[in-house]
Amino acid sequence: MADSREPPPLFNDDDDSHKDDDNDDLFTSAVQSPVSELTTPEEPRRQEGLGDPLTSPSPAASPTPDPPSDSHAGNPTDLFESVGEPPVGGLSSVSLESPTGGEGTQQDVPEPPVPASSILPPMGAPLTPPVAPITPTVTPNLTPNVTPAAPAPVTPLPAVRQSPEELEAESGDEFIEIQVSDPQKIGEGMSSYMAYKVTTKTNITYFRKKNWSVTRRFSDFLGLHGKLVEKHLHSGRIIPPAPEKSAIGTTKIKLGSDKTAESGSQDFIEKRRASLERYMNRTGAHPTLRADPDFREFIELDAELPRATQTSALSSAGVLRLFNRVGETVNKMTFKMDESDQWFEEKTQQIESLDAQLRKLHLAMEGLVAYRRELAVSTASFAKSAAILSSVEEHSALSRALHQLAESTERTHTIHHAQADADFYYLSEITKDYIQLIGAVKDVFHERVKTFQTWQHAQSMLAKKREAKAKAELAGRMDKVQQAQEEVAEWEVKVERSQEEFDRISRAIKKEVDRFDVVRVKDFKDMLVKYLEALMTSQQQIIKVWETFMPEAKAIA
Numbered sequence: 001m002a003d004s005r006e007p008p009p010l011f012n013d014d015d016d017s018h019k020d021d022d023n024d025d026l027f028t029s030a031v032q033s034p035v036s037e038l039t040t041p042e043e044p045r046r047q048e049g050l051g052d053p054l055t056s057p058s059p060a061a062s063p064t065p066d067p068p069s070d071s072h073a074g075n076p077t078d079l080f081e082s083v084g085e086p087p088v089g090g091l092s093s094v095s096l097e098s099p100t101g102g103e104g105t106q107q108d109v110p111e112p113p114v115p116a117s118s119i120l121p122p123m124g125a126p127l128t129p130p131v132a133p134i135t136p137t138v139t140p141n142l143t144p145n146v147t148p149a150a151p152a153p154v155t156p157l158p159a160v161r162q163s164p165e166e167l168e169a170e171s172g173d174e175f176i177e178i179q180v181s182d183p184q185k186i187g188e189g190m191s192s193y194m195a196y197k198v199t200t201k202t203n204i205t206y207f208r209k210k211n212w213s214v215t216r217r218f219s220d221f222l223g224l225h226g227k228l229v230e231k232h233l234h235s236g237r238i239i240p241p242a243p244e245k246s247a248i249g250t251t252k253i254k255l256g257s258d259k260t261a262e263s264g265s266q267d268f269i270e271k272r273r274a275s276l277e278r279y280m281n282r283t284g285a286h287p288t289l290r291a292d293p294d295f296r297e298f299i300e301l302d303a304e305l306p307r308a309t310q311t312s313a314l315s316s317a318g319v320l321r322l323f324n325r326v327g328e329t330v331n332k333m334t335f336k337m338d339e340s341d342q343w344f345e346e347k348t349q350q351i352e353s354l355d356a357q358l359r360k361l362h363l364a365m366e367g368l369v370a371y372r373r374e375l376a377v378s379t380a381s382f383a384k385s386a387a388i389l390s391s392v393e394e395h396s397a398l399s400r401a402l403h404q405l406a407e408s409t410e411r412t413h414t415i416h417h418a419q420a421d422a423d424f425y426y427l428s429e430i431t432k433d434y435i436q437l438i439g440a441v442k443d444v445f446h447e448r449v450k451t452f453q454t455w456q457h458a459q460s461m462l463a464k465k466r467e468a469k470a471k472a473e474l475a476g477r478m479d480k481v482q483q484a485q486e487e488v489a490e491w492e493v494k495v496e497r498s499q500e501e502f503d504r505i506s507r508a509i510k511k512e513v514d515r516f517d518v519v520r521v522k523d524f525k526d527m528l529v530k531y532l533e534a535l536m537t538s539q540q541q542i543i544k545v546w547e548t549f550m551p552e553a554k555a556i557a
Contacts, residue, residue: 176202176284178299180277183269185253186217192254193217194269196276200284200299206291207300214302218245221276223308227294228283236508237289238444238516240282241436243275274425278433285519337449341506347513348445355438358431365428372420376413383409397556404552411545415538422534430527434520441516448505455498462491 182197199213225242233239249268280299284290298305339345383406390402469484 174202174204176200176204176281176290178277178280178284180273180280183273190254193219194253194272196273198280198299204290207296209300212300212302214299216298216305218272218276219308220298220305221279223305224283224294224298225279226308228289228292231292231294232289233443234447234505236444236447236505236512237286238437238440238512239289240279240286241433241440242279243272246272271429274429275433278429337452343510344445344448344506351438351441351445355435355442358435358438362428362431362435365423365431369420369423369428372416372423376416376420379409379413379416383407383413401552401556404549408545408549412542415541415545419534419538422531422538426527426531426534430523434523437516437520441513444509444512448502448509451498451502451505455495455502458491458495458498462488462495465491 177200179199179201180196181199183194185192186195187193195215195217197213198216199211200207201211203210222242222245225239229239246268249265249272253265253269283295284299289295339348386402386409387406390399390406393399393402465484465487469481469488472478472480472484
């Protein structure tokens with residue numbers, strides 16, 4: 001009776017098992033009777049006459065649960081397996097709700113002679129109510145019960161997690177722009193120095209102002225770089241290199257008068273100014289370095305900074321740095337680290353190849369700049385010769401044409417000179433900066449090697465201390481055993497710390513190199529775009545000059 005409304009697959013698969021495994025007549029008859037009714041060939045005709053068995057109760061159905069419905073307690077596992085199976089015959093699922101919406105209980109079911117609780121009471125009790133008549137208002141509620149089966153947490157997972165650098169590049173909310181301008185010579189003789197105006201524009205909240213200017217001397221820039229290297233290099237940060245100090249150029253500026261400096265050393269001063277500006281913007285673009293207190297003091301403090309005495313090339317600190325560099329170079333050449341990380345092995349080869357190719361590119365660009373400058377000088381010489389020739393030419397039309405040729409050539413001389421400057425600042429200098437940046441990347445990689453050496457040294461010392469402890473134990477010298485035990489524990493801590501430091505700097509370097517690659521691609525893109533724009537502008541100007549001269553040449557009669 002009430003069981004006749006269950007889907008056919010609910011008992012078909014286990015029909016024989018009910019007959020074989022259960023010898024109780026009471027439960028066997030209760031199971032066999034609905035199976036026979038569900039599997040009879042008359043089922044399609046009964047469905048046509050009565051409608052959906054889930055929504056239309058059979059004539060024999062009773063509004064109250066039938067006592068033989070406890071037959072489900074004989075095989076609760078099969079019932080739950082059927083509930084988890086796909087819908088059959090248009091049924092969404094088997095609802096475990098009672099007609100009133102709550103779970104059923106055994107209070108309304110009269111107990112048979114053999115208590116069903118002795119078989120499977122926990123699972124048999126809630127299985128009785130589902131066989132009651134199901135009204136059409138309950139059927140739509142089955143769908144929401146199935147919908148949560150879809151894993152809701154999967155929804156946000158398709159969004160790819162972006163790196164901090166990509167998020168920072170896409171946000172575009174924070175910016176800092178630093179301009180170095182107005183170089184001026186302060187003092188006379190060898191005690192003089194060059195000072196620069198540093199103007200900062202930013203919307204970063206931890207800066208006190210949005211737009212301000214300070215005055216800094218060249219040694220202040222070098223001192224800032226030294227502080228940043230000392231504080232952040234061992235952490236795996238790539239520190240942008242400061243412009244190199246030129247003793248020859250500085251001496252010329254100091255010994256020359258203001259007039260001489262303006263004429264003979266103007267190119268050197270402009271080159272240094274542009275290098276300082278690029279250095280400050282690269283440092284300010286790094287989210288960690290721009291938050292450093294020394295960097296903030298450098299660009300914010302409207303007062304003279306303490307003199308950086310460690311920047312002189314001939315000072316004791318300069319000589320010490322030279323020896324340290326020699327020692328590190330020898331260490332790099334003699335010690336070969338057995339690299340276990342494939343990423344570092346590939347990046348090391350990439351950095352070495354990039355360094356070699358950038359040096360070749362820089363050499364070719366220097367040749368191109370020299371050619372442009374030589375072309376500009378030769379063009380100016382040609383213009384002078386044409387002007388002199390026009391002055392001695394007796395033919396008026398030819399003389400006028402030669403004079404016009406001299407003027408046109410003089411204009412092209414100016415254009416060639418401007419293009420040579422564009423070649424130098426857009427191509428040569430940017431490439432040189434990246435050669436130095438590659439050196440900074442190598443320094444970071446070498447810091448990791450030094451950390452690895454410290455870790456290996458700690459492991460070696462730990463092995464020696466353990467060996468000494470074992471010897472003391474074999475010799476029975478208990479006074480030495482206690483001391484050896486303390487030393488072993490101390491070096492075990494050092495080994496653990498060294499390994500943690502090695503793992504930490506490895507992770508930091510990976511992030512730094514990934515950021516470096518993103519910025520490098522952007523910088524080279526900007527470099528190429530600016531260079532091509534300058535080249536196209538110069539070519540258009542040259543074409544316009546010669547188009548203007550062409551009628552004068554055709555007018556010669």
